[in-house]
Amino acid sequence: MSRELARRIAFTIGALLLFRLGTQIPIPGLDASRLASLPGFNDRLSLFSPGLIPYLTAAIFLRLLSVVWRGLSSLERSGDAGRRKLVRVTLGLTLALAAFQAYGIASTLISFPELVRNPDGWFVMTATASMVGGVFLLVWLSEQITRYGIGNGLALILSVGMLVSLPRDVAGIADVVRSGALSGNLVFIHAVFWVVTVAVIVLVEGARRNIRVEFGARDVGARQLPGRDAVLPIKLNSAGFLIPVTVAPWTFFLPLAFAGFVLGGDHPLVVAAYRHLQLGQPAHMILVSIAVFLLAFVYTAYVVDPEHTAKSLAQHDGTIPGVAPGEATAGYLDRVVSLTTVVGAVYLTALQLIPQVFDLYGIGLPYSMIVNGGAALVVVCTALDIKTQVRDVSLTNPGGVRR
Structure with a gap:
């Protein structure tokens, strides 16, 4: 195994462990003892509760819009400057969707008896902000995996979430x-x-x-x-x-x-x-x-x-x-x-x-x-992508030249 491949694998494992750690950190303001009595809800009531759904929804919406709007399609194919504009639009839409979803989750939680220590407006605001931050941390983490690790970061995080x-x-x-x-x-x-x-x-x-x-x-x-x-x-x-x-x-x-x-x-x-x-x-x-x-x-x-x-x-x-x-x-x-x-x-x-x-x-x-079939497809495609990248990194010299 080459040093570059070992470094990328270690980075990917570390990033995924950080993702799993975040799924065990509860939303601020929840009663930890009450939460412990609800097995299986730790992941759903964590900082990463919304997951990557807001980002994926924003990306899918813009991709569909580009099918019918030539201007958006040409922007995507206009080089790095156009792609950077598209990324900013995607992140802006992600912010709106994540805030809407996080606010809905936080507003629902205060209706559960004894789950929230202080069920007031301050809890809703802090919980919403925490979950929105969790969404953007996941997006950033997926980008780091794609850039410095092995495999597609988004697909890896989705696959790990399914496999656990x-x-x-x-x-x-x-x-x-x-x-x-x-x-x-x-x-x-x-x-x-x-x-x-x-x-x-x-x-x-x-x-x-x-x-x-x-x-x-x-x-x-x-x-x-x-x-x-x-x-x-x-x-x-x-x-x-x-x-x-x-x-x-x-x-x-x-x-x-x-x-x-x-x-x-x-x-x-x-x-x-x-x-x-x-x-x-x-x-x-x-x-x-x-x-x-x-x-x-x-x-x-x-x-x-x-x-x-x-x-x-x-x-x-x-x-x-x-x-x-x-x-x-x-x-x-x-x-x-x-x-x-x-x-x-x-x-x-x-x-x-x-x-x-x-x-x-x-x-x-x-x-x-x-x-289901979709989960199996995502996991298998992620594994195939990792296999291809491992082979490519193994066959590439440090200078970027294939052996």
């Missing part, structure tokens, strides 16, 4: 099996299912549709670089998971909220719609699946913009064999990306359905609504 509950879930399931309330065969089937699911995720996330590209000879100063062949890789799943699955419920809950505002929350149609659209209901499963499938196409079209790619190829004298440059190349790339995305969209839709199908047919385990 796994031993407790396994121990709880083992106790239920020993008591005879749960079939051991069902647990075995779940174990096999998740092994297969992880294998499928590894296979799909590593799959690429490679498009052959030819670059012509070009002059660089006094030298002439010869023509060369390359490939343009198109991921099977270019949309990721967070944006399609996070945004999908908005597509029907926002219109439903508007209908409730116009008709009234107690209107029979609104009440019936909310009842049928609860998590685990068939209507919810169908609508979310359709929304995830379509959003995978929408977001992939933004990530792999055929027009931008065709223009970039033309600028570097690159052509796809048998395809004319310009609009023909953009049309060809659009067809290839669309056909590839069909597989990726089906894959994402199936992953997000896993816990709801378990719950619908009554074959779920206590973890089913927490450890």
